[in-house]
Amino acid sequence: MVKDLSIQELEKRFQEKIDKDIKIEPNDWMPDDYRQTLIRQISQHAHSEIVGMLPEGNWITRAPNLRRKAVLLAKVQDEAGHGLYLYSAAETLGADREETIDDLHSGKAKYSSIFNYPTLSWADMGAIGWLVDGAAIMNQVPLCRCSYGPYARAMVRVCKEESFHQRQGFEIMAHLAQGSPEQKAMAQDALNRFWWPALMMFGPNDAESKHTLQSMNWKIKRHTNDELRQQFVDVTIPQAEMIGLTIPDKDLIFNELTGHYEFGEINWDEFWNVVKGNGPCNKDRIDTRKKAKEDGAWVREAALAFADKRQKRKSA
Ligand code: BYC
Numbered sequence: 001m002v003k004d005l006s007i008q009e010l011e012k013r014f015q016e017k018i019d020k021d022i023k024i025e026p027n028d029w030m031p032d033d034y035r036q037t038l039i040r041q042i043s044q045h046a047h048s049e050i051v052g053m054l055p056e057g058n059w060i061t062r063a064p065n066l067r068r069k070a071v072l073l074a075k076v077q078d079e080a081g082h083g084l085y086l087y088s089a090a091e092t093l094g095a096d097r098e099e100t101i102d103d104l105h106s107g108k109a110k111y112s113s114i115f116n117y118p119t120l121s122w123a124d125m126g127a128i129g130w131l132v133d134g135a136a137i138m139n140q141v142p143l144c145r146c147s148y149g150p151y152a153r154a155m156v157r158v159c160k161e162e163s164f165h166q167r168q169g170f171e172i173m174a175h176l177a178q179g180s181p182e183q184k185a186m187a188q189d190a191l192n193r194f195w196w197p198a199l200m201m202f203g204p205n206d207a208e209s210k211h212t213l214q215s216m217n218w219k220i221k222r223h224t225n226d227e228l229r230q231q232f233v234d235v236t237i238p239q240a241e242m243i244g245l246t247i248p249d250k251d252l253i254f255n256e257l258t259g260h261y262e263f264g265e266i267n268w269d270e271f272w273n274v275v276k277g278n279g280p281c282n283k284d285r286i287d288t289r290k291k292a293k294e295d296g297a298w299v300r301e302a303a304l305a306f307a308d309k310r311q312k313r314k315s316a
Helices: 002-019 032-057 066-091 097-106 123-140 149-177 181-200 212-217 225-242 268-278 282-295 297-315
Strands: 253-255 260-262
Touching: 032 066, 032 097, 032 123, 032 212, 032 282, 066 097, 066 123, 066 149, 097 282, 123 149, 123 181, 123 225, 149 181, 181 225, 181 268, 225 260, 268 282, 282 297
Parallel strands: none
Antiparallel strands: 253 260
């Protein structure tokens, strides 16, 4: 009973800190569910960055010129960095990195649905930067104010880099859209294929989102999935118009009264199917990650042997 009371008191103080916008740091007391929610979200986010390298990595050798190649290489490298900050942030909550990665490989842990779609043309690099990184920024800027300190701080740098990623994607799309009819058609085709999956990145509708309410109370999330999706639609449609591309949604209208675009129904069956592992590339993505881990075993062994040798030399 006394123990219960003290936990109640701890929870009360914890929530007071959250309400006052005081950051929670790794050594602070926190409810177990808060810790588990953060480990789930941060590790899913880390996996998304690492798996997210694959669809673009696929095009590094086929970039149309040296400038585009160098930019794409830098972007994919940034994504590896984001994954590493995020795995480290999850470790500050007590998550074991090896276990976290094994959960991805076994299918236990999720990663963003968007990365289970194939990249069929060079224009897909434009669509990913413009739409996928654009959606990621919309979601991640509020995460810079997340109540958990290490996650919030990691997001500050991630967002700066994402903003460069978004602009390079938009630049590719704008360039193609002003090019030959074939290039414009390629840009339109990429937009057609990535538009709806990009809207799905924000997660299920609020009514179906099981974690949002609690995550908002804890200030892990600052906006609901539908709020962020709407913001993304509102900023992206004028960008498409500016470069002369058409959003593939026949129900899209601008509501003068609300000042927002109204858009068609998302195919939620497709979303859940992809989240459950049945998207066009889920198997390929996980197989690639598993192979990377197996192929890198000798590097980890060599690094450990070297560290061991140095340690022994030091203590000798
Ligand atoms: N895909 O209650 P909900 C990037 C799951 S990488 C798959 O709304 P929550 C980039 C959700 O996990 C950007 N699963 O959940 C990298 C939950 O399942 P569990 C990645 C999804 O957490 C390389 C269930 O559905 N960004 O930018 O409140 C190249 C119910 O959902 C998805 C992040 O990870 C999805 N789209 O809200 C280019 C941001 N959506 O765990 C770019 C951090 C939902 O109960 N994460 N689910 O089994 C978040 O902000 C939130 O976790 C979400 C979901 C908004 C994604």
